[in-house]
Amino acid sequence: MDQIAIPVEVTPKEIARETTLGDAIGLCAKAAGYEGKQIQDALKADKAQWSRWVSGQEGVMWPKFVALMDLCGNDAPVLWMLHRRGYDLSSLRRLETDTEKENRLLREENAALRRVLQGH
Numbered sequence: 001m002d003q004i005a006i007p008v009e010v011t012p013k014e015i016a017r018e019t020t021l022g023d024a025i026g027l028c029a030k031a032a033g034y035e036g037k038q039i040q041d042a043l044k045a046d047k048a049q050w051s052r053w054v055s056g057q058e059g060v061m062w063p064k065f066v067a068l069m070d071l072c073g074n075d076a077p078v079l080w081m082l083h084r085r086g087y088d089l090s091s092l093r094r095l096e097t098d099t100e101k102e103n104r105l106l107r108e109e110n111a112a113l114r115r116v117l118q119g120h
Helices: 010-015 020-032 038-043 047-055 062-072 074-082 098-119
Strands: none
Touching: 010 020, 010 074, 020 038, 020 047, 020 062, 020 074, 038 047, 038 062, 062 074
């Protein structure tokens, strides 16, 4: 995927309600407002493959998981896996992404330049 969707919050409570990884994949799409057909087209997956992912009859390769989560703007499948392994989802936090880091550094540089310019 070339573009990551606007983030969509999926709460730990929503994650906990799902009983299978396939359900979490469905939640991922649903939370973003996508129907199966839209996901299939975007990920270049056919209807049967999508159906097997959601039903748990076929595993999803990591690159497709990443593409799905990027498209949908949430990490529901990964969060579901963590929940099922006993992790407290409310205590997890994301690390700064490369883009966020670049933006932060540019803001800091911009602020430093403004201070220098205001001093003259």
